[in-house]
Amino acid sequence: MTPPREISIANRHPRLRLDRREVRRLITTLDLAAVRFAGGCPAGELSLVFLTDPALAKLHADYLDDPTTTDVITFEGDPTLGTAGEICVSVDTAAAYARKSGRDFAAELTLYLVHGWLHLAGYDDLKPALKRRMRTAEARAMRLLAGAGVTPGFALRK
Numbered sequence: 001m002t003p004p005r006e007i008s009i010a011n012r013h014p015r016l017r018l019d020r021r022e023v024r025r026l027i028t029t030l031d032l033a034a035v036r037f038a039g040g041c042p043a044g045e046l047s048l049v050f051l052t053d054p055a056l057a058k059l060h061a062d063y064l065d066d067p068t069t070t071d072v073i074t075f076e077g078d079p080t081l082g083t084a085g086e087i088c089v090s091v092d093t094a095a096a097y098a099r100k101s102g103r104d105f106a107a108e109l110t111l112y113l114v115h116g117w118l119h120l121a122g123y124d125d126l127k128p129a130l131k132r133r134m135r136t137a138e139a140r141a142m143r144l145l146a147g148a149g150v151t152p153g154f155a156l157r158k
Helices: 020-032 053-064 091-101 105-120 128-147
Strands: 007-011 045-051 072-076 083-090
Touching: 007 020, 020 045, 020 105, 020 128, 045 053, 045 105, 053 072, 053 083, 053 091, 072 105, 083 091, 083 105, 091 105, 105 128
Parallel strands: 007 045, 045 083
Antiparallel strands: 072 083
């Protein structure tokens, strides 16, 4: 078994509470099951960034020429530098969608991390057939995490 990757976690959301060990365990669990997900996220340091809607919308505008809010943006790393990539997630979008759809906030934010990890593993969701493949992999990953008892306790301060 390969040693766990280095995982950098930046919480840039003023109200998000998270347990960094649980988040690392989530990524490690996915990494250990990489063969079930097209080989998984590439080797190297993985950066996770938790942002507000305005901050993620700015990244969306700056790098993808789209100023709208979104849930997840991934940036591929550089293997020559030992980086796997970066997953940027909107805590605000997760909270709003969870409220609107009656879902658990922590589960929704976990899904966003899974979604970003799958993007780095080569999954895409721009075309209907690819989107179905992504959704199937997301569901499989969420079942894997639940079965392993990996449920990061994400919460928002009042």
